[in-house]
Amino acid sequence: GAVVSQHPSRVICKSGTSVKIECRSLDFQATTMFWYRQFPKQSLMLMATSNEGSKATYEQGVEKDKFLINHASLTLSTLTVTSAHPEDSSFYICSAKQGSGGNTIYFGEGSWLTVV
Amino acid sequence: LAKTTQPISMDSYEGQEVNITCSHNNIATNDYITWYQQFPSQGPRFIIQGYKTKVTNEVASLFIPADRKSSTLSLPRVSLSDTAVYYCLVGTQEGGKLIFGQGTELSVKP
Numbered sequence: 001g002a003v004v005s006q007h008p009s010r011v012i013c014k015s016g017t018s019v020k021i022e023c024r025s026l027d028f029q030a031t032t033m034f035w036y037r038q039f040p041k042q043s044l045m046l047m048a049t050s051n052e053g054s055k056a057t058y059e060q061g062v063e064k065d066k067f068l069i070n071h072a073s074l075t076l077s078t079l080t081v082t083s084a085h086p087e088d089s090s091f092y093i094c095s096a097k098q099g100s101g102g103n104t105i106y107f108g109e110g111s112w113l114t115v116v
Numbered sequence: 117l118a119k120t121t122q123p124i125s126m127d128s129y130e131g132q133e134v135n136i137t138c139s140h141n142n143i144a145t146n147d148y149i150t151w152y153q154q155f156p157s158q159g160p161r162f163i164i165q166g167y168k169t170k171v172t173n174e175v176a177s178l179f180i181p182a183d184r185k186s187s188t189l190s191l192p193r194v195s196l197s198d199t200a201v202y203y204c205l206v207g208t209q210e211g212g213k214l215i216f217g218q219g220t221e222l223s224v225k226p
Contacts, residue, residue: 004159032212043203044160044216093159097212105212107152107159 003027004096006108013084013115020080021111023050023094029074030096035067038091038110050077050094084115120204120217127223134191136220138204141185149180149187152203154219160203164189191222199224 003026013019023033031052036044048069049057056069066088068080077096081088093110121139128134140149148167152160164171166178166187177190191198201219 006159034212034214036216043218046213046215049213091157095159095212095214104150104162104165105214107161110157110159112157 004094004106004108006092006094006111008111009109010112011114013113015085015115016083018080018082019084019113020078021092021094021113023077023079023096023108025075025096025106028096028098030077030098031074033071033077033094033096034105035069035077035079036093036095038093040091044093047079052077081113084113086115089113089115120206122202122204122217122220124218125221125223127225128194129225130195131193134194134198134222134224136189136191136202136204136222137186138189139186140204140206143184143206144208146208147184147206148208149178149184150205150207150214151176151178151189152205154201154203163202194222194224196224196226198222 005024005026007022033050035047037047038044046059047062050069050071052071052074058064066082071077091110091112094108095105097105150165151163153163154160164176164178166180168180171178179188201221203216203219205214
């Protein structure tokens, strides 16, 4: 089946620095990908919709200047957490829908971000 | 996107059948019902999807009554490895956007 891969799986960064998380669709093209954040013992919260070749669409309450999303190709979306703070520490998950012939959304393995 | 309501948690024992019911009173005509499973520190994994009546695959069955205002995920003969959070989602998924509810934390005991 379709596979969505994230990298890195775990990252630790210092407060004030930026960190980039990649989301790749390995065997299909995805014009749209989605980024979620999940805190421990909570559900997934949709952050933004990543659109290939255009600006991302952010959910209400998500700072677009803090969470930069770039979808430069049909198989890659990146989430950059800028000027990270400890409260940004979370599990970040991406998803993608196969462009045609399918109605299933596939999720990446997730990326743990710890800001110290 | 239709709101869903599930039990927060459920307990079961190995070998039992587990049924998790989800309410979605405001489901729209074009909406599908999809269930995902999530283990700690992993992304959600697709389990099953249906529109009406009954759907069965190698891991689960999905029962949807005629009014489609609820659905039941049935896991036959659960094992310890089925301990996870199960999410019921409703939507067209045409664009791929999914809004997650709280999910049901299933604990399978020996």
